[in-house]
Amino acid sequence: MDSGNLTWYIVATALVLLMTPGVAFFYGGLVRAKSVVSMMMLSFGAMGVVAVLWILYGYSMQDVSTGWLGIAGDPFADFGLSSLAGGDTANVDLVGVAYGATFAIITVALISGAIADRARFGPWMLFVAAFVTFDYFVVAGWVWNPHGWIATLGTHLGLSANVIDYAGGTAVHINAGAAALALALVLGKRVDFGSRAHKPHNVPLVLVGASLLWFGWFGFNGGAAALGDGVAQSGSPIGLIVINTLGAAAAAILGWLLVEKLTRRKPSAVGAASGAVAGLVAITPACANLTPGWALLLGLIAGAACAKAVDLKYLLRFDDSLDVVGVHLVGGVIGTLYLGLFATGTGLFTGGGVDQLIVQLIASVSVLVFSFAVAWVAGWVIDRTLGFRVGSEDEVAGVDAAIHGEDGYAFVRVLAEASVREG
Template sequence: MDSGNLSWYLVATALVLLMTPGVAFFYGGLVRAKSVVSMMMMSFGAMGIVAVLWILYGFSMQNVSTGWVGFVGDPFADFGLAGLASGASSNVDLVGVAFGATFAIITVALISGAIADRAKFGAWMAFVALFVTFDYFLVAGWVWNPNGWIATLGTHLGLSANVIDYAGGTAVHINAGSAALALALVLGKRVGFSKHINKPHNVPLVLLGAGLLWFGWFGFNGGAAATGGGIAASGSPIGLITINTLGATAAAILGWLLVERFTGRKPTAVGAASGAVAGLVAITPACANLTPGWALLLGLVAGIVCAKAIELKYLLRIDDSLDVVGVHLVGGLLGTLYLGLFATGTGLLVGGNADQLIVQAIAAISVMAFSFGVSWVIGWSIQKTMGFRIRSEDELAGVDTVVHGESGYEFPDGTVGSGPIPIIPAVAAAPAAPAEPVEPAVPAADRVLS
């Protein structure tokens, strides 16, 4: 890899890492003021534990050619990356390891939104360690390792197409969304769960988070283009990835706002931010395999479908606090299956062959079922042992002070509220006493002469 491609690989790694603080801001603005620290700490906690485990054994586990081929790699094949670090191509290899770690981190951070306001931090950290070990490290190898069973699914089935998931529709979004659904069921509903239980306490934080996510997503979708022939090579997908990441996201904003407008609501900033994320999710697996026009249509559809999907939690009485299922699971499924219809050259409606749709559907359903099952078992086990959910009285008092001993905002009276500081009317002053008569001043010259 030449210096230009290596530089882009490094920049893309930093961009994807920045997306997790973006998730923290996005989620932090959506919760109550007395839950914002807890919400953001769940993302930062994931950054700590996932990166360490990825370096120790996660990268080895996703290398499925070293263990049970096609399913899981040997976690001790290069424990701590000692061998990789001393290899002749260690510079490029280790940047690739770091790039992969950022995907693992944000996948876990996304899950946290489903259990906002009611999870113990220690239990969350235990879930993170177990989830990446028994779920993400395996699924990443299935999807992106050349020997993974999902990557080679079409070949093994004798079909003309293999699964397309350029940047993580299955491994990241369907995976995270399914895990979020499982945890929402395990932890149950928040106290007083209803359609208007809580409003976002800080809309600017939500917009900041969405902006950071969109910014970082260009590295998320385009970073891998540095490998192989590189970003400047003939046939490189980097230009297509860039325009599709821009266009699908923009179209999804419009789609979400249209739903708000035509359902009698006002167009909201939170809706625009949520639409942007829905578009980013949907284009993730498809960014290198759609022409720009089909990408725009995907974004528009994603904005509309995800805006409607988040309403299902009230119908089904499932408290997915920040709509991880409605945006990431639904958006990931939409983007993955859309490729079966419109992938350039192989999609059913542009290539005339159903093979692409078949393998996309098998991959999506398999990851969804596996992730839900593993996450439910882990979450249930934690709940029954150390306890995953905080007490109801602590939930009402505020997760930040109970779990972390700090608050996101300090108000003059020492309390944390969900709205503006109340304006205290000024106390009317007592009438002033009549002024004493004052003798006129005597000119200085007269004072001297007197």
């Protein structure tokens, strides 16, 4: 890899790492003022646990060629990366390890939005360790390792197309969304769920978080273009990735705001931010395999569909606090299946047959079911042994002071003390 491609690879790694603080800001602004520290700490805690485990054995586990039946790699194949660090190509290889770590980190951080306002920090950290070990490190190998069963699904089925997931529609967004649903069911509803609308306490913080996510997403979708022939060659997908990452998110803003205008009469800033994220989620698997026009249509569809999907939690009575299911699971499924229809050269309506849609559907359902099962079992065991959620009194009072002994804003403590004196 030449210096230019290596530089872009490093920059892309930093961009994707920045996305997790972006998630923390985005989620932090959406919760109540007395829960913002706890919400943001779930993301930062995930950064600590996942990065350490990825270096120790996660990177080895995603190399399914070293493990069992193409399902999971041997975690002890290069424990702590001692062999990789001493290899002739370590300079590039270790950047690749770091790039992969940032994907693992943000996948888990996304899940935390489903359990806002009611999760204990210690059990969350234990869940993070269990989930990445038994789910993400495995699923990443299925999807992105050349020997993974999802990566080679079409070949094994004798079809003309293999699964397309350039940057994580299945491994990141469907994975996180299904796990979020499972964990929301395990922890149960918030004390006042459904009694009143939970309004974001800090809309500017939400917009800052969404902006950081969009900024980082260019590295998220485009970092891997540094591999192979590199970003500057005529055959590189980087230009297509960049324009699709821009266009799909922009179109999704319009789709979300249109739904808000038609149903609620007022387009909102939080809706615009959520729409951008929905479009970014949908374009993630498809960023290198759609022409820009089809990417715009995907963004418009995803923005509108996710705007409606966030209300499913009230219809189905599950408390996905910050709409991880409605945005990431639904958006991830839309983006992954859309490739079966419009992927350049292989989609049903763009020169191919039904084969692309078949493999995309199998991959989506498989990851969804597997992720839900792993997250539900891990969350259930932790909840039954250690207790996953805070007590009702701490939930109502706010989990920041109870769990972390801190407040996001000084006035929160002042108002609480004044309320006690008046009482």
